[in-house]
Amino acid sequence: MGDTGVNTLKITLKSIGIDIKLLPDSWASWGTKFSIWPAHLVTACCGVEFAHTSAPGYDAERWGFLPIFGPRQTNAIVIEGTVTRKMAKVVKVAYEQMPYPKFVIAMGSCAMEGGVFWNSYHVVRVSDIVPVDAWVMGCPPTPEAVIRAIRMVQDKIEGKEVKPNIRPSQFDLTKLKPDKPQRPPNPPHRIEFELIKDINVCKPMPNVKWELGQKLVDGFKSTLGNGVKNAVVRNVNDLCITLDSAGRLREAVESAFKLGFDHVKSINVIDLINAGVFRMEYVLGSYMNKELMPVLLTIYFDVPRDEAKVPSIIDLYPGADYQERELYDLFGVWFEGNPWMGSNFLLDPDTPVKYPLRKEYRIPSLKGVVVER
Amino acid sequence: MVMSEREVSINVPVELPTEVKSLFLPIPKNMVEEVYRSDEYLVLIGPAHPGSGHMRIILRLKGDYIVEAIPDPGYVHRAVEKLAETRLFVHNIPLVERPTIAESSIMDHGYVRAIEELGQLDVPPRAQYLRVIMDELSRIGDHLYDTGILAVFLGHSTGYMWGFGLREFIVDALARMTGARITVSFVIPSGVRWDVHPDTLRYIYNMTFFIEKKIDELGTIFTKNPVTVSRMKSVGVLTKDECIRFGAVGPFLRACGVEYDNRKVRPYAVYDQLEWEVPVADEGDAYSRFLVRVEEIRQSLNIIRQAVKNIPEGPVIGSKLMARVPPKERERVAKDIRNYLFRLLIGLTLPEGEATTLTEAARGTLLYSLVSDGKSNVPYRLRMITPSWYNLRPFMESLKGYRLMDLPAIYGSWGYFPPEADR
Ligand code: SF4
Numbered sequence: 001m002g003d004t005g006v007n008t009l010k011i012t013l014k015s016i017g018i019d020i021k022l023l024p025d026s027w028a029s030w031g032t033k034f035s036i037w038p039a040h041l042v043t044a045c046c047g048v049e050f051a052h053t054s055a056p057g058y059d060a061e062r063w064g065f066l067p068i069f070g071p072r073q074t075n076a077i078v079i080e081g082t083v084t085r086k087m088a089k090v091v092k093v094a095y096e097q098m099p100y101p102k103f104v105i106a107m108g109s110c111a112m113e114g115g116v117f118w119n120s121y122h123v124v125r126v127s128d129i130v131p132v133d134a135w136v137m138g139c140p141p142t143p144e145a146v147i148r149a150i151r152m153v154q155d156k157i158e159g160k161e162v163k164p165n166i167r168p169s170q171f172d173l174t175k176l177k178p179d180k181p182q183r184p185p186n187p188p189h190r191i192e193f194e195l196i197k198d199i200n201v202c203k204p205m206p207n208v209k210w211e212l213g214q215k216l217v218d219g220f221k222s223t224l225g226n227g228v229k230n231a232v233v234r235n236v237n238d239l240c241i242t243l244d245s246a247g248r249l250r251e252a253v254e255s256a257f258k259l260g261f262d263h264v265k266s267i268n269v270i271d272l273i274n275a276g277v278f279r280m281e282y283v284l285g286s287y288m289n290k291e292l293m294p295v296l297l298t299i300y301f302d303v304p305r306d307e308a309k310v311p312s313i314i315d316l317y318p319g320a321d322y323q324e325r326e327l328y329d330l331f332g333v334w335f336e337g338n339p340w341m342g343s344n345f346l347l348d349p350d351t352p353v354k355y356p357l358r359k360e361y362r363i364p365s366l367k368g369v370v371v372e373r
Numbered sequence: 374m375v376m377s378e379r380e381v382s383i384n385v386p387v388e389l390p391t392e393v394k395s396l397f398l399p400i401p402k403n404m405v406e407e408v409y410r411s412d413e414y415l416v417l418i419g420p421a422h423p424g425s426g427h428m429r430i431i432l433r434l435k436g437d438y439i440v441e442a443i444p445d446p447g448y449v450h451r452a453v454e455k456l457a458e459t460r461l462f463v464h465n466i467p468l469v470e471r472p473t474i475a476e477s478s479i480m481d482h483g484y485v486r487a488i489e490e491l492g493q494l495d496v497p498p499r500a501q502y503l504r505v506i507m508d509e510l511s512r513i514g515d516h517l518y519d520t521g522i523l524a525v526f527l528g529h530s531t532g533y534m535w536g537f538g539l540r541e542f543i544v545d546a547l548a549r550m551t552g553a554r555i556t557v558s559f560v561i562p563s564g565v566r567w568d569v570h571p572d573t574l575r576y577i578y579n580m581t582f583f584i585e586k587k588i589d590e591l592g593t594i595f596t597k598n599p600v601t602v603s604r605m606k607s608v609g610v611l612t613k614d615e616c617i618r619f620g621a622v623g624p625f626l627r628a629c630g631v632e633y634d635n636r637k638v639r640p641y642a643v644y645d646q647l648e649w650e651v652p653v654a655d656e657g658d659a660y661s662r663f664l665v666r667v668e669e670i671r672q673s674l675n676i677i678r679q680a681v682k683n684i685p686e687g688p689v690i691g692s693k694l695m696a697r698v699p700p701k702e703r704e705r706v707a708k709d710i711r712n713y714l715f716r717l718l719i720g721l722t723l724p725e726g727e728a729t730t731l732t733e734a735a736r737g738t739l740l741y742s743l744v745s746d747g748k749s750n751v752p753y754r755l756r757m758i759t760p761s762w763y764n765l766r767p768f769m770e771s772l773k774g775y776r777l778m779d780l781p782a783i784y785g786s787w788g789y790f791p792p793e794a795d796r
Contacts, residue, residue: 117451318766
């Protein structure tokens, strides 16, 4: 949108078709140039360097660049990095709320092509959402680079040619002596998930001696009886129990809770697509019991992929609530008893895939050759 | 004058406004209806708000007291866990540090430790010390960052300037060590990229004194400022029991009186060889959550000084990796892996199994579970749980029962960082 400073500061009398200027052009553009006030819209991690731009180290206010909170009082947006599908709507709304004249600076390689996240299912390009006036490259760009982009926008307001104001040093590649041909390093990407039937996640380390662990393992074996397929000391401070079905989870978790494991460190799903199961993993820990503090108790069990139903444990461990909801979002594992099942949590309702972390959903991968110089 | 009382009924339409659908409110429809019929109301905070990164909080208010807070995260969900399955083990290092870019070194460290545990790689002591120095620098940087954001929340822009002004020194130190201001990617499996010059270490050593002095000055300007104190004291209180039940981690857990720090409880690198304390508070309110972190900055400065003093000489790349370097190059590569990084690490395939590492990031426990299938040179599954994701639930709980105007103070006190939480 070519609407920059000058030609918008006017009133058009539609009926007679006369433009009445509020200010002389040069005044208007001069004023706009030194009052670029961006909306505070930290879309992702580039915000850290953006904050440095306005901090004492670089102090972009010297160029009249001052972040303001509400979009209605601002005339610029700095898109600070990745824009996700969920955020894209917000960016659009914020942009539409701003009064004219308005400018967009897209910051970071994520804003251009996705950067590190180029093959993510939840990332969009900025240029598809709002018109961009200046791009800043880097991951994250340095504050100097952001300031250069501000200068570019100022040039644009003044109607000058918009070009980068540093010139990269150039040299003639054709004159270089050709390097001796480089052998690409050994196969860059070897993704052999199709061959994987099962992964032995409970492999004990050799010669581990840990008395408390052995005692705990024996305790679990006796309380859970034949519900335990396998219980081993994987490493010092690391126990591993495999249950035979999801039905035994409550029992196991309750007995762990009684022992003093008072919080959940992680709930995880490993998708073993060729075996047709999800391997559920619960990692429990303790804060109150001094002896158990360093211990990690890991509980594994398999559930069928096509009917992944697991009892929820949020009545014992309310802290696990959001992890359960997250895993429902990403894998479609249904936690029976969690009232929020069936609704989106992290993902945008428009995400093209359902349950994106399942293995059958393949995202493009950089299988190309990496050549070292 | 006596007025007779009589009941008047006003016909208020209770159809749901149509916006409810277009706003994608992630709450059950009957809850909206219920609120609409009663004398409560819903307030949406965000997604665009003065914090760092974006999230939406849906508040159910009675008067101006918060009855319920429902989070709507995911505005910065970038699928790190899925992308990790398409990249080499080493390529994931820059990826995992993106969610918490302000403390990138700690994020790398946790991930790399998972690789080292699975692959049984050794790390030489000098590299361990360098990692500790970098981690603690990042921790200070991150706490200063949170201080700045908290100040923005409280409308105290001087605090912001101080936080970020001081952060500039940390960033500078990182740039001198690694060449990158923020995204360092310096920790690699079995060591660090290159050795750091003694002059740089001396600079860091001297800088710690400067920062300590400035933290004291910041105390008078912001930390002990009566406005800060009165806005943050006794709001957002969580008891010790609640903190554990809802799963708070890191400084926020320690602010409730639980003395748990992964660096002490499950020591890694050389933390068990250095002397330092774990700051703990008992109040569990917003102010103590902030004070614990200010105190942690001092402890980190202390750790850095000790590490710089005690750092041993030697290689920075482990012997297992060095065995694959041609002998005449070994001396150079042991100090600087450039030119050999890809050759040594690109084909890295880890044995089948799973490794779980706990790392103490600035905002708390950082968990990586790395599953390798033994055949691919990419992870089969990487589970990454960041401190802010743990802290989201206790954060929501701490809002309940307080007033709407306390929300900025409570939000700032949790240092909640959406890119980190959503991954
Ligand atoms: S460009 Fe880099 S720093 Fe910026 S948002 Fe993307 S990943 Fe983060």
